[in-house]
Amino acid sequence: MDKSAETTPPDGSRSPGPRLRKSFFARSVHEVAPDLIGATFLVNGVGGIIVEVEAYDQTDPAAHSFRGPTPRNAVMFGPPGYTYVYLSYGLNWCVNFVCQAAGSAAGVLLRAIEPTHGLAAMRRRRGVTDAKALCSGPGKLCEALAITKALSELPIDRSPIALHARSGGAEIATGVRIGLTKAVDLPWRYELKGSKYLSKRF
DNA sequence: CTCTTGATCTTCT
DNA sequence: GAAGATCAAGAGC
Numbered sequence A: 001m002d003k004s005a006e007t008t009p010p011d012g013s014r015s016p017g018p019r020l021r022k023s024f025f026a027r028s029v030h031e032v033a034p035d036l037i038g039a040t041f042l043v044n045g046v047g048g049i050i051v052e053v054e055a056y057d058q059t060d061p062a063a064h065s066f067r068g069p070t071p072r073n074a075v076m077f078g079p080p081g082y083t084y085v086y087l088s089y090g091l092n093w094c095v096n097f098v099c100q101a102a103g104s105a106a107g108v109l110l111r112a113i114e115p116t117h118g119l120a121a122m123r124r125r126r127g128v129t130d131a132k133a134l135c136s137g138p139g140k141l142c143e144a145l146a147i148t149k150a151l152s153e154l155p156i157d158r159s160p161i162a163l164h165a166r167s168g169g170a171e172i173a174t175g176v177r178i179g180l181t182k183a184v185d186l187p188w189r190y191e192l193k194g195s196k197y198l199s200k201r202f
Numbered sequence B: 001c002t003c004t005t006g007a008t009c010t011t012c013t
Numbered sequence C: 001g002a003a004g005a006t007c008a009a010g011a012g013c
Helices: A029-036 A119-126 A138-144
Strands: A040-043 A046-056 A083-088 A092-099 A106-117 A161-164 A172-175 A189-192
Touching: A029 A046, A029 A092, A029 A106, A029 A189, A040 A106, A083 A138, A092 A138, A106 A119, A106 A138, A106 A189, A119 A138
Parallel strands: none
Antiparallel strands: A040 A046, A040 A161, A046 A106, A046 A189, A083 A092, A092 A106, A172 A189
């Protein structure tokens, strides 16, 4: 009764899979990024299904790690399975998961989430009511989940963070990354095809 | 609907 | 001193 490849719901009706461990991130960022689409990400019980991410690696002129370690990006040069949170344009926090291996400095940027847990808290923090506006961007989702520098450099397999694998399959689309001035043509953005909760309408 | 602009401040050169 | 992995509001069509 469930061979509906074409009537697959945007997501949210599927139950989360097993909890992810740090080892999930110990491989190429270009394998991890698409596998994160459909995963469930919660901070203190608030969050939802990851529907859009972008990959960055050390060979990438757009990556924060491209020019080598600095105090800000140091965690990217450490072991995989940790958060890297930074302040964008002086206003918005953005969160990444460190991938690959110590020294390789690759990460996945979370760009959009389909809200499923703690909608009331998200609406309060964001000051908007439309579910499609709560987590449809890297800065928005951090505000909705109350992610700040205090959540940086934390392991992804321990409270207050919970990450669960996608349980079934997912139809994934790719595209160029958003908001960059360098390496603008690399197709390293991944999204859940047809989701109504992406950072833009494509 | 699309396009443009201002806010705001940390980081690195 | 300039740039930046963004967002929201306002103008124009």
